[in-house]
Amino acid sequence: xxxxxxxxxxxxxxxxxxxAVLIGGFLTQVVPRQYVPDGLRSLGDYVGTNGSVxxxxxxxxxxxxxxxxxxxxxxxxxxxxxxxxxxVYYVYAAVVLHSPNPLPPIFFGLLAGGLVAALFPTAPKPLxxxxxxxxxxxxxxxxxxxxxAPASTPGSAPGPAxxxxxxxxxxxxxx
Numbered sequence: 669x670x671x672x673x674x675x676x677x678x679x680x681x682x683x684x685x686x687x688a689v690l691i692g693g694f695l696t697q698v699v700p701r702q703y704v705p706d707g708l709r710s711l712g713d714y715v716g717t718n719g720s721v722x723x724x725x726x727x728x729x730x731x732x733x734x735x736x737x738x739x740x741x742x743x744x745x746x747x748x749x750x751x752x753x754x755x756v757y758y759v760y761a762a763v764v765l766h767s768p769n770p771l772p773p774i775f776f777g778l779l780a781g782g783l784v785a786a787l788f789p790t791a792p793k794p795l796x797x798x799x800x801x802x803x804x805x806x807x808x809x810x811x812x813x814x815x816x817a818p819a820s821t822p823g824s825a826p827g828p829a830x831x832x833x834x835x836x837x838x839x840x841x842x843x
Contacts, residue, residue: 670787675787676738678787679737679744679784679787679788680734680735681734682783682784682787683730683731683733683734683737683743683744683747683784684731684734686727686730686747686780686784687726687727687728687729687730687731687733687734688727688731689711689776690726690727690730691723691724691727691728691731692708692711692715692727693711693712693714693716693723693727694712694720694721694723694724694727695724696708696709696711697720713769713772713773714772714773714776715772715773716757716758716773716776716777722750726747726750729743729746729747730743730747744784744788747780747781747784748781748784748785748788750781751777751778751780751781751782751784752777752781754773754774754776754781755774755777755781758770758773758774758777759774
């Protein structure tokens with residue numbers, strides 16, 4: 669597993685790339701053809717935006733979320749949900765509607781959605797530390813009464829534990 673800061677940086681990079689591709693897919697559908705390079709004309713078909721304004725909005729939202737994914741976690745969750753729905757839609761379109769060439773958006777949804785899900789910002793796990801014995805006790809007496817301790821009689825409440833005697837020292841020397 670990647671360290672927390674490295675995961676955050678990787679997630680930001682993934683969100684920037686996915687956001688830029690979604691905006692690019694939108695722009696290839698709305699910008700006149702003579703201004704779009706030949707290799708990019710079908711970008712919207714490959715990433716599943718198909719000229720949709722939703723692609724541009726998601727792209728802008730993901731670019732914004734890339735600045736601080738933990739603070740903008742809603743955009744990250746929405747992208748994961750969008751990627752899942754993208755895959756479901758294009759599988760449905762291929763199987764039921766017999767749409768041609770549904771594989772690029774399916775691959776894009778699986779890869780980009782899976783990448784963001786794997787890098788999803790999670791809360792750090794708290795470190796489990798064993799309980800520390802109280803000051804002046806040994807580990808054997810910190811967990812419970814020792815066998816040499818006097819047993820309390822029924823009906824009597826145990827009193828407070830006696831405080832250990834400590835000698836005042838100065839610089840590590842007895843005074």
